[in-house]
Amino acid sequence: MPQVGCADPAQVRDNWISLHHRSYTFPDDIAKTVTLAAGAGAGDYGAWAEIADNLGVKLSDLTTGELHVSSVKIRSESAADKLYQIEFGYGESAEAVTVWDIHELGSGTKKVEGDEQVRFRPPVIPAGSKVYYRMKCETGGATCTVTMRYHYH
Numbered sequence: 001m002p003q004v005g006c007a008d009p010a011q012v013r014d015n016w017i018s019l020h021h022r023s024y025t026f027p028d029d030i031a032k033t034v035t036l037a038a039g040a041g042a043g044d045y046g047a048w049a050e051i052a053d054n055l056g057v058k059l060s061d062l063t064t065g066e067l068h069v070s071s072v073k074i075r076s077e078s079a080a081d082k083l084y085q086i087e088f089g090y091g092e093s094a095e096a097v098t099v100w101d102i103h104e105l106g107s108g109t110k111k112v113e114g115d116e117q118v119r120f121r122p123p124v125i126p127a128g129s130k131v132y133y134r135m136k137c138e139t140g141g142a143t144c145t146v147t148m149r150y151h152y153h
Contacts (some may be wrong), residue, residue, distance in 0.1 A: 027053040040138040048094040066153035077107035079142035
């Protein structure tokens, strides 16, 4: 462990990149959407699924280098007055997902200030990884649309 006041050069580099970078949005156009779906039963997680837009482009297609997702913006929810929970992760397959964040949000009267956009400080997603989500809601089969902000390391 480094001494207090002494920064490891790798930590300085990582902090510099996190503070100074060019970020991108997924999907990359307002005409495209990313819809996340909850499990079929009330309060049940759906299966792990790759994050993809309505044209089939996957966020995983962009992991040509180390990737860092810094935020998710909630655009809409299908079920009013319900609570949702989304887990985000990465891995080689849906059977081997490393969870990097969990986000809860509410719709309608259950909406909480700050629900609309969540900022993350998750680990870096290794190059070549697939990017997954799974979601549950108080109402089975509910959906929400999102956009994601990311940058490369």
